[in-house]
Each structure stands twice: as C-alpha cells, then as structure tokens.
Amino acid sequence: MGSRYGTIIMGPAGAGKTTFCSSLIQHLKNNRRSCFYVNLDPAAEEFAFEPDVDIKDLITLEDVMEELHLGPNGGLIYCFEFLMENLDFLTDPLEEVSDEYLIIIDMPGQIELYSHVPVVPNLLKALTRGSLNISMCAAYLLESTFIVDRAKFFSGTLSAMSAMLMLELPHVNILSKMDLVKGQVARRDLKRFIEADIGLLQDAPESGLMYDHKEKFDAGIQEDVTDGRDFANLNRAVGHLIDEFSLVSFLKLDAQDEDSIGAVLSYIDDAIQFHEAQEPKEPNDAVEETEMDGMG
Numbered sequence: 001m002g003s004r005y006g007t008i009i010m011g012p013a014g015a016g017k018t019t020f021c022s023s024l025i026q027h028l029k030n031n032r033r034s035c036f037y038v039n040l041d042p043a044a045e046e047f048a049f050e051p052d053v054d055i056k057d058l059i060t061l062e063d064v065m066e067e068l069h070l071g072p073n074g075g076l077i078y079c080f081e082f083l084m085e086n087l088d089f090l091t092d093p094l095e096e097v098s099d100e101y102l103i104i105i106d107m108p109g110q111i112e113l114y115s116h117v118p119v120v121p122n123l124l125k126a127l128t129r130g131s132l133n134i135s136m137c138a139a140y141l142l143e144s145t146f147i148v149d150r151a152k153f154f155s156g157t158l159s160a161m162s163a164m165l166m167l168e169l170p171h172v173n174i175l176s177k178m179d180l181v182k183g184q185v186a187r188r189d190l191k192r193f194i195e196a197d198i199g200l201l202q203d204a205p206e207s208g209l210m211y212d213h214k215e216k217f218d219a220g221i222q223e224d225v226t227d228g229r230d231f232a233n234l235n236r237a238v239g240h241l242i243d244e245f246s247l248v249s250f251l252k253l254d255a256q257d258e259d260s261i262g263a264v265l266s267y268i269d270d271a272i273q274f275h276e277a278q279e280p281k282e283p284n285d286a287v288e289e290t291e292m293d294g295m296g
C-alpha cells in the first residue's frame, strides 16, 4: 500500500483534462475530501482552482521557446527534462502531503510524452517509488466525439494503449465530453466503442473498406481499391492487437455531471486502493482501547 495517493490526468490536446481536474476537485470538496493539485503543463493558462504546485513557477514553455528557439514539442520535452533536474521543486511539497489527500496531476496534451520519450515514465518512477511511494493511477482521456470518425477513435485507443504499456501504472481510460454525444445512432455506436469492439473496423467486410471509404464508395466516388484493401488489412491487424490485449475499455465522463465524476472517481479510488488506506490503523485502535479502559 502507498504512503500517498494520486492520479495523473493525461490525453491528447483538448481532450478535457483541465476541465476534468476542476470538476474532480469540486467533487472532492463537495464530499469533504482533501486534494493536492499539481499542474505540470508549462503552457497552461487558466485554472478554476489555483494549483498547489505549478510547473510554471519553475519554467514556462513560452520562455523556453523564446530563449532556446525551440518549437512547442521540443520546448515541452526541455521543460520536463528541466523538471527532472530540479525534481525537489515537485517532490519537496509532495513530501508534506498525507495519505488522506488525493494528489491530482494535470498533464500537457502532447501525446509523444506518453508514447516514446522516457521522461514521463522516469518522472512517475520517481513519484511512485522511493520515499514518496505514491500509489498512482493514470487516467487517460479521449474525446467521445471521436466516435464520428472511427479511424480517429482507434488511433486514440492505440495511443491510450501505448501509454498503458509505457507507464506501467493502473490505468483508467475515459471517454470525455459525453454530453456532446447526441442522437440514437451515436449512442448505439458508443456502446460498441466503450468495449472497443474490433468488429467496428470490419464494418464493411465484403468490400474491405473502412467507414470513410465506404461512404465514398456508396456515393460512387472512385478510389484506389488496392489502397482500401491495404487499409482494411491494417485495420484488421490493429483490431486484433487491441483485442488480444483486452485492456482497452472506457468509462464515460460528462464533466458537468456530479454522478459521472463520482463514478470515475470510484474507479480511480479502487485502482489506487485509497479507501483501504483510510480504514482505522491498528495503533489508533490500540490507543482507543486504552482510552476506553481508562474511562472504566
């Protein structure tokens, strides 16, 4: 069991990470729970709740891009490497956080951070091992509106899977912005996406065409059929990969809905075994018993 408990909120740009953090903090406050909010996005601008630790007090993306003439992605990697060299900036305040707090870490949206550069795995190792010993769950957000475009959805699913494999943490995948999913067809489709049904990749097996290609096919628009088949084969292979891992499923999130936030939080709590840590500890029990004895 950890000494501290936390969740790291990840996902592509605009997936709703900061909004989810704010809703989660509000929900925790409503339920008289304590939280410790860490912003690790060196380009973040506005927060509904002021972070307890903000990477921008150490380094900002704007300064790095200006002074080192780096682009946004290179600049971001530099910011994280700088953070790793000055890790006390983050670990010292976290040392003060006790086990009844939920530590919430808001991350930037550049997905290369979760796919192939080692800086985030290294950061997480530093937080989850050693004296901090944070029991941590990764929450990976994808926009539910992606369901209108299956190729995007599956590329999102692959990015979630890549993060799961690279970070080696308990993982909760979340479909955000559920309030934007409207209409019967969208809701019917959604059911299949929640469990990442690979059959979706083979919706048009007779033609071997993907959704977008099928629409063009139905509309009589000429396409290079060989490309379509290759694409379908690739999709099938990707589908089997996702299926074989059986790891990718999604929770639904509407950041404006208190029940929806509560449901996602309960998955996070389970993943990090938060409630087990809050049960009365034996030494306290012993103190209570002694006090009871004294009263007699």
Ligand SMILES: Nc1nc2c(ncn2[C@@H]2O[C@H](COP(=O)(O)OP(=O)(O)OP(=O)(O)O)[C@@H](O)[C@H]2O)c(=O)[nH]1
Pocket: 011, 012, 013, 014, 015, 016, 017, 018, 019, 020, 041, 107, 108, 109, 110, 176, 177, 178, 179, 180, 253, 254, 255, 256
């Ligand atoms: N309708 C709806 N909009 C949402 C929801 N969550 C976030 N948004 C909107 O989506 C946009 C992006 O939200 P953010 O929370 O800034 O997303 P982010 O993932 O932190 O973005 P980056 O930090 O740029 O990667 C904002 O305009 C939000 O208001 C939601 O549950 N429903």
